[in-house]
Amino acid sequence: xxxxxxxxxxxxxxxxxxxxxxxxxxxxxxxxxxxxxxxxxxxxxxxxxxxxxxxxxxxxxxxxxxxxxxxxxxxxxxxxxxxxxxxxxxxxxxxxxxxxxxxxxxxxxxxxxxxxxxxxxxxxxxxxxxxxxxxxxxxxxxxxxxxxxxxxxxxxxxxxxxxxxxxxxxxxxxxxxxxxxxxxxxxxxxxxxxxxxxxxxxxxxxxxxxxxxxxxxxxxxxxxxxxxxxxxxxxxxxxxxxxxxxxxxxxxxxxxxxxxxxxxxxxxxxxxxxxxxxxxxxxxxxxxxxxxxxxxxxxxxxxxxxxxxxxxxxxxxxxxxxxxxxxxxxxxxxxxxxxxxxxxxxxxxxxxxxxxxxxxxxxxxxxxxxxxxxxxxxxxxxxxxxxxxxxxxxxxxxxxxxxxxxxxxxxxxxxxxxxxxxxxxxxxxxxxxxxxxxxxxxxxxxx
Numbered sequence: 001x002x003x004x005x006x007x008x009x010x011x012x013x014x015x016x017x018x019x020x021x022x023x024x025x026x027x028x029x030x031x032x033x034x035x036x037x038x039x040x041x042x043x044x045x046x047x048x049x050x051x052x053x054x055x056x057x058x059x060x061x062x063x064x065x066x067x068x069x070x071x072x073x074x075x076x077x078x079x080x081x082x083x084x085x086x087x088x089x090x091x092x093x094x095x096x097x098x099x100x101x102x103x104x105x106x107x108x109x110x111x112x113x114x115x116x117x118x119x120x121x122x123x124x125x126x127x128x129x130x131x132x133x134x135x136x137x138x139x140x141x142x143x144x145x146x147x148x149x150x151x152x153x154x155x156x157x158x159x160x161x162x163x164x165x166x167x168x169x170x171x172x173x174x175x176x177x178x179x180x181x182x183x184x185x186x187x188x189x190x191x192x193x194x195x196x197x198x199x200x201x202x203x204x205x206x207x208x209x210x211x212x213x214x215x216x217x218x219x220x221x222x223x224x225x226x227x228x229x230x231x232x233x234x235x236x237x238x239x240x241x242x243x244x245x246x247x248x249x250x251x252x253x254x255x256x257x258x259x260x261x262x263x264x265x266x267x268x269x270x271x272x273x274x275x276x277x278x279x280x281x282x283x284x285x286x287x288x289x290x291x292x293x294x295x296x297x298x299x300x301x302x303x304x305x306x307x308x309x310x311x312x313x314x315x316x317x318x319x320x321x322x323x324x325x326x327x328x329x330x331x332x333x334x335x336x337x338x339x340x341x342x343x344x345x346x347x348x349x350x351x352x353x354x355x356x357x358x359x360x361x362x363x364x365x366x367x368x369x370x371x372x373x374x375x376x377x378x379x380x381x382x383x384x385x386x387x388x389x390x391x392x393x394x395x396x397x398x399x400x401x402x403x404x405x406x407x408x409x410x411x412x413x414x415x416x417x418x419x420x421x422x423x424x425x426x427x428x429x430x431x432x433x434x435x436x437x438x439x440x441x442x443x444x445x446x447x
Contacts, residue, residue, distance in 0.1 A: 037066030045098040047073035053363035087112035095342035101140025105401035139395030149331035154366035163309040184261035187284040198261035208270035210412025214398040221319035222247030235396040244429040252425035325393035
C-alpha cells in the first residue's frame, strides 16, 4: 500500500468514505454527536507516521459536527516535556492529548488526565466496542483501576527482514537470539555486499537504549523486577529491581556483540535511524514498531517496497517470544475547557468503523476487528503476523508508573555505556540496578 497523502480539510464525509473504501456512514452519528460548529478541537501528538492517517480521517468529523480539528506533533522527549510542563501550569491549550501508554501512571497521578471510565460507561456500547480492543494494548490505557484514555494507536514489534536477500542466500528466518546473530554476521561479513549490514538496533543513550532493554528482556527469559513477568496477577506488587540478573547481563552482552554487524554509527541509533537504515536498504534486519511498517511499502521513500517481510520477535534459547507492546493512547486533558466536544471527537475517532478508515489510511490497528478485516489484510499483508504478535505480547512490558520516564532514561545510560565499551555489561547493569533501587526507594515504591 502506498503511503496516502493528506486530504484537504474541505473534503466531504461522503467523498472521504469513498476515497478510503469503507462504510463510515453506517453509524447514525447524528444520534451520538453534538453540534460543535465554530469549535476548534486541538490535539497534541507524537510525530509518528500515524499522524498523516489521522489528518486524512479527521475532516469527516468536521462534516458531522462543524468542529475543526487541528494537530500539533512533536518528537518523543520534547512531547513528554511539553505535556508535563503544560499540565503543571494547568494549560488548556490542547483538548486531546496523545500520550505514550507507559506515561499513563505519571500523567494520571499528576492530575493531567480526566479519566474516561464514566464517559465510556454512558456511551453507546456499539460505538465504544471496548471488548474489541486487543488486551495487550488496552491495558496500557488503564491505571489505578480506571480507564484513563482510549487505546487508539497500538504498536507491536516484529522482525522485519529482507526476504529477497534471505531467498537469494537460502537463509531461514531467525527465531532465536543465536540464529539472529549468525544471520547478522553473515550479512555483515560473508554475503559479498559491503553496503548491506546485518542488523540495526536502538543503542542510543537515554530513552532509546532504555526502552530497548524492556523490549527484549522478556524474550531473553528475564524480568525487570521481581513481580513483573507475563501473566503476573500483580506486576507492581514487588518492584525489587533485577536489572543485573544473569539474564539481563547476558542480554546486554548480546547487544554489545551485535554492534559489529550493524551499520556505521549504530551505537547512536534511535528509532528514526533504525527505520531509515532499513528503508534505504542498508540493513538486512531490524526489530521495529509496526507503526512504521506501512512506510516501508511507500515507493516515494523506500527502496525495499516489495523486498521485505515480517516475522515474530526473536527469543533466547529456552524462552518464548514476548513481543513488545507500545503505542499511543488518546486522552482528555483534565484542564481543557471544551471537554464535551473533545470527547465527541474521541469516541467518534475510536469507533470500529472510523478506526478501520484510520488503518486503511496507514494508521496502526488496535482492534481485533481491524486485525481480522479482509480489506485491511489485503492492503497490509503483514497484519496476520502483527495479530499473532499482539496476542503474545505482555501489557506490562514496560513500567507505567510515575517513575517510568526517569527509570528508562537511567537504564538507557547504562546500556549505552556497555555498548560503547565504557563499562562491562555486568558493571553497567550493577550500576543501573543500584540507581533504580535508590530511585524507587525515594519515590516510595520500595521499602
